Amino acid sequence: MDKFIVSARKYRPQTFDTVVGQSHITTTLKNAIRHQQLAHAFLFCGPRGVGKTTCARILAKTINCENQTKEGEACDKCQSCTSFNDSASMNYFELDAASNNSVDNIRDLVDQVRFVPQTGKYKVYVIYEVHMLSSSAFNAFLKTLEEPSTLCHLYPGYYGKTQNSSYYPQSLPDF
Numbered sequence: 001m002d003k004f005i006v007s008a009r010k011y012r013p014q015t016f017d018t019v020v021g022q023s024h025i026t027t028t029l030k031n032a033i034r035h036q037q038l039a040h041a042f043l044f045c046g047p048r049g050v051g052k053t054t055c056a057r058i059l060a061k062t063i064n065c066e067n068q069t070k071e072g073e074a075c076d077k078c079q080s081c082t083s084f085n086d087s088a089s090m091n092y093f094e095l096d097a098a099s100n101n102s103v104d105n106i107r108d109l110v111d112q113v114r115f116v117p118q119t120g121k122y123k124v125y126v127i128y129e130v131h132m133l134s135s136s137a138f139n140a141f142l143k144t145l146e147e148p149s150t151l152c153h154l155y156p157g158y159y160g161k162t163q164n165s166s167y168y169p170q171s172l173p174d175f
């Protein structure tokens with residue numbers, strides 16, 4: 001069973017350069033990493049299956065990499081990169097706002113975000129379907145969105161406090 005990997009994981013790009021298309025996003029992210037001008041929250045918008053989760057994971061891995069390349073890519077070999085590739089990083093969290101949309105869910109998150117990472121550089125929180133948060137939950141979240149060390153992966157509906165990225169569907173020739 002160890003050898004069985006679902007295709008969505010097997011073929012998921014592991015570096016920005018292997019993401020097909022979306023270069024307006026991957027280049028921007030790489031430049032921000034290279035110049036150490038990374039926003040602390042990002043809003044990734046776009047239709048299904050265009051690379052939002054993929055890019056969020058690459059971004060999380062890259063900013064935690066111990067030997068980033070000068071192009072702003074992860075080395076994919078250091079201990080941090082390896083733990084990301086094995087889905088074993090202690091610095092990566094995913095929350096589905098569709099089923100965790102209450103103020104209490106967000107308070108739990110806000111409580112966690114306050115602690116610095118025990119290993120590595122950044123804790124990264126990816127929040128799916130962020131438009132599903134109740135308005136009181138989103139209000140409870142606003143202050144955290146303005147603070148460093150949070151990376152949010154948000155869906156359409158909430159703009160303003162984050163750096164926004166729009167993903168386009170890719171045509172077959174790009175692949």
Ligand SMILES: Nc1ncnc2c1ncn2[C@@H]1O[C@H](COP(=O)(O)OP(=O)(O)OP(=O)(O)O)[C@@H](O)[C@H]1O
Nearest residue numbers: 008011012013019020047048049050051052053054
């Ligand atoms: N731009 C891309 N380049 C290469 N592979 C891609 C790209 N976009 C999606 N994929 C592949 O398609 C699968 C789904 O991509 P991903 O999970 O990133 O989509 P998503 O935008 O998060 O979709 P959803 O809205 O359903 O969450 C992954 O296996 C990924 O490798």
Ligand SMILES: [Mg+2]
Nearest residue numbers: 049052053054
């Ligand atoms: Mg996704």
Ligand SMILES: [Zn+2]
Nearest residue numbers: 065075078081
């Ligand atoms: Zn690395």
